[in-house]
Amino acid sequence: MTVALALEQLLNGLQLGVMLFLMAAGLTLIFGVMGLINLAHGSLYMVGAFACAATAAWTGSFWIGLVASLIAAAAAGAIVELVVIRRLYDRDHLDQVLATFALILMFSEGMRWLFGSFPLYLDIPPLLQGAVPLPGGTEYPVYRLAIIAAGALVAFGLYLLISGTRLGMRIRAGESDREMIGALGVDIRTLYTVVFALGAALAGFAGAMVGAIQSVQVGMGEPVLILAFVVIVIGGIGSIKGALLGALLVGVTDTMGRFLLPKLMALFVPPAQAGMIGGAAASMLIYIVMAVILAVKPRGLFPAAHA
């Protein structure tokens, strides 16, 4: 094992963490402000990826595709909020789970209807192709570094939005007391739609960025959605700061676990078995981390005040 390889894996972990943050931030915002659990968030991620891939294939430009993914995901989010989600705010979590589960079925099958069962492919834009040397002799793809940078920028932008603008003030007010800000004359229905569309746009953006390094296919959002759930449970549901730290923790733990555990096992058992045991253990690692954190802090690392 070399330092360079470990560094490479660490960067991969960061990249996964940053993408998870984009998903988790939307989920946790929507839960924090509206008290809604949205399983269909992974579908919005998928919508973003498909919009980007289809537009990029049509116009030849990844960048136009990226803009399209933001617009498509935000629009899909706004429509879903207006037609379905709006009726769910007063319902219990069971109804929310079921209705958004139904939305997943519809989104997945709808996408298959529109684009067929075969995965789409999205090329990395020429500007971000190639690799940069890492200390230690290996190289690392520029595109993955760009994902990390983009995610960090979005996280910073989100921080500015929430702490510094009027919209952000309303979002924070909505988190602490929904009824009061309605009573103070803020148009709460529009605010909800805006927050939902914002969360959707973040998910769509993540889907588009990841779409270029994986294939774009139906169901791609579901594993990410579940990881994002783990993230917000660890971080504390409703807390953006918790989402950021949770995302980085999960991203790095998962990637490094898959890298290190088989090697660690190899010290004790024969190599063939080490790969098997280490691989199986690594796939469970983040859930074990989650269980330990919850055993100590049942409301996550940064529990939101009201949740």
Added chain:
Amino acid sequence: MLSRENLVNLVLAATLLAVPLAANALGQPFYVTLATRIAILALAATGLNLALGLGGLVSFGHAAFFGIGGYAAGILATHGFSGDPLIFGLPGTNQMWVIWIVAVVVAGLVGLAIGAISLRTSGVYFIMITLAFAQMVYYFAVSWPAYGGEDGLSILVRNQFPGVMTMRPLSFFLICYVILLIGIGLFALIRASRFGSALQAARQNEVRVATVGIEPYRIRLTGFVISAMMTGLAGALFADLNRFVSPSMLSWHMSGELIVLIILGGTGRLFGPLAGAALYVAFEYALGGLTERWQFFLGLILLVVVLFARGGLLGLLAGKARHG
């Protein structure tokens, strides 16, 4: 004098028995298999209904127990067939009743572990944590190659039950039907018992339950474990029905489906899971025959039921539930 709901329940149970008998007489074994599927899914959902309907514990991870039951059947049958010892020199088996006991015990133990951690939380945390634990089991099954990994595990010959030709579809159906009735009976017994009252009271008002000196955590954990056991048993039967078990039995779609069955039938009803399972399998079959895109329409129907018809099928047929 039968109440309207009991009458509907009786008709449901009789229909589920009559259809496969008729289909068998007419030489249509496919419908017998369809009815077996309904009975097994109904049993799994009845198990979940103990936690969800009585205890108000929205477990989004019951596929874990369903799949564990399935793998118990698959793994024991594989070892029984090959003759390799399973663990500590113990052999596998092809006897269903041994498999059922193992499935129930293992599902109960895993339920105890998952429940002990998950029940420290509540509400939306509980939903997500049960989901995450089920995913953990799922990924373990996918990445552990010894029993097929992602490809799953075939059961070459359906397991045996003394005195019954289990390979005959009707015989296997009858086994599942009897177990389903026992499961529903157990549900009714638990609901009427002191324990059941405490479990329902913990759902309705946790503070009051604690005030009268009952610890809600223990009551819920017990309910959750029993619930996991019943769903695990259904999983073992499901594996024997398909003679195949794969990680898809553990997937979160399965967890979602189990909840859907309860809601389609009507939450908090004794026969709700059966009504829901019958409706679901019928939809799947009828819509699947009409269009390849049946999942889209299933989603649409589910959405309409959740938004506008909250009583489910039994709410429609039998009027309002007595318990909220």
